[in-house]
Every structure is written in structure tokens, then in C-alpha cells.
Amino acid sequence: MAARAVGFGLPLAVLTAWVLARTRFPGRSLLSVLVHLPLALPPVVTGWLLLITFGIRGPIGSVLHDWFDVRLVFTTAGASLACAVMTFPVMVRAVRLSLEAADPALEQAARTLGAGRLDRLCNVTLPLASPGILVGGIVGYATCLGEFGAVITFAANIPGQTQTLPLAIYAALQVPGGEATAAKLSLVSITLALIGLLLSEWIGKRLNAALGR
């Protein structure tokens, strides 16, 4: 579920970050605010917004349901969507910072060497921003595993389908004698978070060394 959220979210995050970092257009600030909104909103509100938009009677949800027979609410795919939306700002931020650090002078150099727009993006800009993109993906993945509010609101708490770690821990705590399960799950959660952060730190260092920074 988290993998799916990052898999779909990250490319979109790179695109959004590129638009925010490298282009100037009238609605740019608005886009930036929209992207970062889930960071500032209570996750339950985000979940509720998803519910009314992607619910079977919502404007997008009804189209998906009636035309493509796809239902998102209370499904694993829905949990992925909720996670993706919640982690999107985190990923955009990481990618945008590294895109802004990637020197536009190098893109100019690539231009004079005959590289067109897409060519420059794929062979110069993105490789230069790769540390940020990877770190964004890993941190995004870790955040997904810990998502609570938006998922429970939009996709509910169905074990094996939409249950994230904190949801499972929360459920365990509701049951008498569930403390042992909760402790075990918490330990898993801590381990995953540590692995994620250490991995991103290590990869970031390796990539930056390769770029001579």
C-alpha cells in the first residue's frame, strides 16, 4: 500500500516540484498552497475532503464508480490514495529543495551542447536532483506507514486491507490485554522509521559524494 502510494505519488511530486521550482505563472502560489495544504490541515479533515470528492456520490468518485467500476472508499487503493495525498507535500518539498540546488547554469551548458528541454530534464536536472528525489521517496514511504487520520476517515480500518501500523496499534489498545500486541507493533514501527531515516541519510551522502558536493 505504501509502495503504491509512493510509486504513484513520487513522479507526480517530481513534476509538481519542477513546476514550482522552475516555472513562473500566475497560479503558482495557489498551487503551492494546495500542495502543502494536507500538512497544515488536521488529517481527519483531509480524509473527509477525500471522502466527499472520491466517495461513490462525490464528483470524481461517482465518475470512477459509474464509468470504470472503481471504488476507492474503504479499499486498499483508497488507503493508498489517502497516504499519497498526505505524503505528497513531504515529497514535493524534498524534491523541490534539491531541484533548486541543481544549478541552472548546467542546464544552460547542456543547451549550448544541443540538448532539448526533455533531454536536459532527464539527463541533467533529474540526475542532479536525484538525492532529493530518493530521500523524498524514502521519507514518503515511512510517512505512509504511519498515516492515521486520513486513512481511517477515508478508507476505514480493515485489517489486512486498509489497516496501517498506527491503526493496528490503536485497534490493539482498544482490546483488553492488547498491550503486548501494541508494544510489538510499536517496535516494528520504530524499527521501520529508523531504517528509513538511516537509509535516506546514507543514500543522500553517497549520491552527493558522487556529485562531488
Add this chain to the structure above:
Amino acid sequence: MSLTIRLRHRFPSIQLDIAFEVPAPGVTALFGPSGAGKSTTIAVAAGLLRPDACRVEIDGQVLADTAAGVWLPPERRRVGLVFQDARLFPHMSVATNLRFGLRRAAPGPIRFDEVVELLGIGALLERRPHTLSGGERQRVAIGRALLAQPRLLLMDEPLVNLDDARKAEILPYLTRLKTALRLPVIYVTHALDEVSRLADSLVLLEAGRVTGSGTVSEVAARTDLPLARRDDAGALLLCRVVAHDVGRELTRLEGGGATFWVPLLDAPLQAECRIRIPAREVILAGKPPDAISVHNIVPGTVRRVAAEGARRSVLVEIALPSGTLLGRVTPDAITRLALSPGAPVLALIKSTSIEVLGA
């Protein structure tokens, strides 16, 4: 075959109005103080800056003509650019950097092995840019630009960030490139020694205007142009090695229709070289002196006498059969020798005062 650049552009602080036409191939130096419009001219030629109005044409091919609505983007111009700061791609090896433009260009005459050999970068191919010295980085950047098979190469003060030792390391490579690859080059600089060594033509820029242009020998010796106002003003002559006198440890050069003796050179006969004769090293005489150590007593005619106010000196343009010498003397010397335009004069130049460049 020629290269034409015309541009007009208004910046908040300065209005640029620059136009020149120079022969191609050949190295044209854009010379002038910072803020004169040199780098802007380069950016316009490369297509990185679109000015209010411009026309860039090389051998009849129009790269930009705002009046006709023609504006080729940089990636389709085939104009190479070597930046001050090299701008190598940090995530690629030297070899991959070198091939970046080559892979994107149509097949052309400039070969990978030839460039690597000319620039002496064969040992660096596997290295990463951040492990290179400043001079090595700049050589790789030059190679990368050349391998993109440009029809015009622009160099924006390529040596400005290097110390004198690194500069001295690169200059011979540039001289070699110049003779090996017949390519039009625009070379931006504010260093006179780079102009003296490399340039065939010279365009002087000041405050957004062209103040003078022509062959480098012509422009250097014009007392009405800013180069001659410098402390290190001097004449530049293109010469050929005519004879070596190994016994006397002297080499005889011919250039500007005159003969010059210089300390023995390690260069083959008929080799071309440039000499620079600083104006303050030139002694003027009315008749030949005897018993004197000076080897070069060059007859010429006074063309122009220009007083240099604050310096309490006078700059004399001396016409040779096909060139010009500059001499800087005191106003008193002018009076004593009765020097005025048209007067015959002898220029006395010590062999050791002649700077031989790129023999």
C-alpha cells in the same frame, strides 16, 4: 567568409549598441573593461539572451535576425560556448562530459581522439569533474564544446578564474587548437597577454559600444584607441623565422616588412610567430648610432605623434613597409629630433626587449 554580429539591447543601467564583422575562421578577441557588453554579446551569439534587436550571421547562415523573426534556440545553433566556470556535469565522468555534445550532434570533422590529444586530457577520461584542477576542468570544457561540432566557438573569459601558472599551462593548448582546427572563435577577455597570443582580429568594447576593430596588429598600434593608452602599450607583429645564427645565439625574424633579431629560438625555419614590442622599450634616433649593443635598428616613417598628458610622454606611431611600431618618448625628445608626421626615423630595439609569443 565572415562572421557578423549586430545587437541592440537596453539594460536598466546601460544601453548596448554593438556591431562588428570579422573574418572567419580566425580568433576574434572581444576586449574591454567589465560591463562593456562582452559577455552579453557572447550570450546573444549563443542564443541564451534574446536582445531587443539583433542579427547573427556566419558564412551566410543566419542564426538570429529579429527583424525577420528568426531566432534559433541555443540547442539548434551549433554554437559552442566555454564558460568562465567550466560548468562540467558533476554526475558524469570526464569522458561522458566530452561525449555529451558529440552524441547529440550530426557527424562532423572534429574527432574525439584528436581533441583529447590536442588538449592533453587522455589521462583524465575516467575521472570525475570535482577531482580535477581548475586548469584541467577548463581544458575538458573546451574539449566538450569542440566535440559538439560547433560552427562557431565562443569563449567567455575561459582563463579568468585561473592563477598565472594554470593560465600558462592552458595557453599553449589554445594556440595549438587555433592552428589545428580552422574554426571561427570569439574570445572574450580583459587580459592583454591573451589577446597578444591568440587573437587575429580585435574588437574593442567600452560602455556598450565598439570603439575600434580590425586586425590585432592594426588595433594595438593605433594611438587613438584605448590599447595604446595603457602603460604596457606596444606593437604586435606577425613574423616568420628566417634564419638561425647558432654561433651568435640569435634568430632572425621577418615581419611588418622589417627584420628583427631576437635571442635564439627553438623553432623551425619558416615557422610563424608573433612578437610584441613594448612602446617604452623603443628608442628613437635621427641617424644610426655606432658602437651600440642594440641589434635592431629599424627604419620607418613617423605617422602620428600623440601627446599623453598626465604621463608627460608622447606616443609615436612609426610606419614600417607593412606594419606599425609604437614608441613612447618624452616631449623633449620629439623637439630635439624634430619628429612630425612624415619624418623619417630609426627605431632602436634591444633583442632582449622583444617578446616572442607562441613560436
